[in-house]
Amino acid sequence: MSASAQSTMQLRSDFAHSLPELGIPWQAQDIPHPRLLVLNESLTADLGLDASELRSEHGLRLLTGGDVPEGATPVAQAYAGHQFGGYSPRLGDGRALLLGELAGADGALHDVHLKGSGRTPFARGGDGQAGVAQMLREYVISEAMHALGIPTTRSLAVVGTGLPVYREAELPGAVLVRVASSHLRVGTFQYAQAMGDTDLLGRLADHAISRHYPEVAEHENPYLGLLQGVISAQASLVAQWMLVGFVHGVMNTDNTTISGETIDYGPCAFMDAFSTSAVYSSIDRGGRYAYGNQPLAAEWNLTRFAETLLPLLHEDEKEAAAMATDALGGFRSQYSAAWSAGARAKMGLGAEVDVDTAAPLMNELLTLLEEHEVDHTSFFRRLSRAVSGDSELKPNLVSDPAAFENWIRRWRQLGPDADLMNRVNPAYIPRNHLVEEALSAAVAGSMEPMHQLLDAVTRPYEERPGLERCAEPAPEDFGAYRTFCGT
Numbered sequence: 001m002s003a004s005a006q007s008t009m010q011l012r013s014d015f016a017h018s019l020p021e022l023g024i025p026w027q028a029q030d031i032p033h034p035r036l037l038v039l040n041e042s043l044t045a046d047l048g049l050d051a052s053e054l055r056s057e058h059g060l061r062l063l064t065g066g067d068v069p070e071g072a073t074p075v076a077q078a079y080a081g082h083q084f085g086g087y088s089p090r091l092g093d094g095r096a097l098l099l100g101e102l103a104g105a106d107g108a109l110h111d112v113h114l115k116g117s118g119r120t121p122f123a124r125g126g127d128g129q130a131g132v133a134q135m136l137r138e139y140v141i142s143e144a145m146h147a148l149g150i151p152t153t154r155s156l157a158v159v160g161t162g163l164p165v166y167r168e169a170e171l172p173g174a175v176l177v178r179v180a181s182s183h184l185r186v187g188t189f190q191y192a193q194a195m196g197d198t199d200l201l202g203r204l205a206d207h208a209i210s211r212h213y214p215e216v217a218e219h220e221n222p223y224l225g226l227l228q229g230v231i232s233a234q235a236s237l238v239a240q241w242m243l244v245g246f247v248h249g250v251m252n253t254d255n256t257t258i259s260g261e262t263i264d265y266g267p268c269a270f271m272d273a274f275s276t277s278a279v280y281s282s283i284d285r286g287g288r289y290a291y292g293n294q295p296l297a298a299e300w301n302l303t304r305f306a307e308t309l310l311p312l313l314h315e316d317e318k319e320a321a322a323m324a325t326d327a328l329g330g331f332r333s334q335y336s337a338a339w340s341a342g343a344r345a346k347m348g349l350g351a352e353v354d355v356d357t358a359a360p361l362m363n364e365l366l367t368l369l370e371e372h373e374v375d376h377t378s379f380f381r382r383l384s385r386a387v388s389g390d391s392e393l394k395p396n397l398v399s400d401p402a403a404f405e406n407w408i409r410r411w412r413q414l415g416p417d418a419d420l421m422n423r424v425n426p427a428y429i430p431r432n433h434l435v436e437e438a439l440s441a442a443v444a445g446s447m448e449p450m451h452q453l454l455d456a457v458t459r460p461y462e463e464r465p466g467l468e469r470c471a472e473p474a475p476e477d478f479g480a481y482r483t484f485c486g487t
């Protein structure tokens, strides 16, 4: 195994070099027979990488960390985190590595990160491995989120390791190559703050500012600017999740990014029937991260973030706390503004309709959807056909159309635009039953269903013949869906 190799993948190690206290230089486990399961050709091109190189034997070694680009210093990143409300002082990358940062054509840095690359000093009892199905699940859902226009980490490739992973059963192992604008988390700040080293905390905050919020560097108080930036980014992110019916499932502070990208697709799922109490994760017994609780969970996580910044905000503790409280006070209004604007567009209404009219109208509709257990995604997609009046609403949309008539009539009076609706309401999302079907096939050796699902969800607004099944709700016999975390 060669420790370093010439490659077109030129990585920087800004995080490793500027924050050595927050990373342990580490190497991926040896993978003698890697097998490429899926490569994201479009992301490869966007990053200026060479797909034929990545597909080669050397490329597969790069994608699994066996060959390290010259000059790169892969590290396991340290972080802490509140998990379901309980604080863990030392989490960190137990089965992951930051290979380094790739500079994009625009100069922005992108983390190249491996998940499932073997045990690290943060592994605790874990085996450092990841399963093929779990990594392909992250691949398809993160790429769907990206195509929906929702900030997210991306997936560059999944490579089968050929190594067994022992869970309830023996599973085939895989490495996911993840690309993110960074892997800085609220938990990274919690870890730095717990070290009691204000200089380290300041360097971490400066690093975060230069990567994500460079415009605040010139502010009178850049750290307040950082806090406000993260609050805005998370408010907008969670509003977008809510508008597409996405349930993250494990909104711990270590899974809350400073960039405002969605991260860590463990037990997440898209809702079928609209339900504010939807929970899919097998470990979320109390429903802490249920669909309807997500804005509150984000606000709670941001409060933990604000606490870490107190020593940087002001030398006087009371002043610092007042600044943090004031900034956090902006979360609810920013969340509501983002959600209301998105809700208005989902109903095909333009800026001439006040959000104070649009938001209650949407809430009324969602109450109806919940009462009548209506499929969220297909309802909004088909609602556009009811704009003109000769609606397909009756036979197709809901089992009890009379309940909706009054709402539909008032909505039509506002002059909805069907084209606008079809630009914001997806026809295709990674529906749970389709994801499970594609994953089972992939584990059994056929990637065809996964490619078809990827084709649908990466162009979610373009309805295409042959993909009708991907637009349909789950069959009745699919039953209640459960997801499993950290597997």
Ligand code: AMP
Pocket: 091, 092, 093, 094, 095, 096, 119, 122, 123, 124, 125, 126, 127, 128, 129, 130, 250, 254, 255, 264, 266, 485, 486, 487
């Ligand atoms: P997650 O629930 O995926 O956000 O992970 C929470 C923590 O558990 C992180 O510190 C992970 O690195 C760690 N972890 C999860 N699965 C494993 C595993 N199989 N081996 C080692 N560490 C793991």
Ligand code: MG
Pocket: 254, 255, 264
């Ligand atoms: Mg995580």
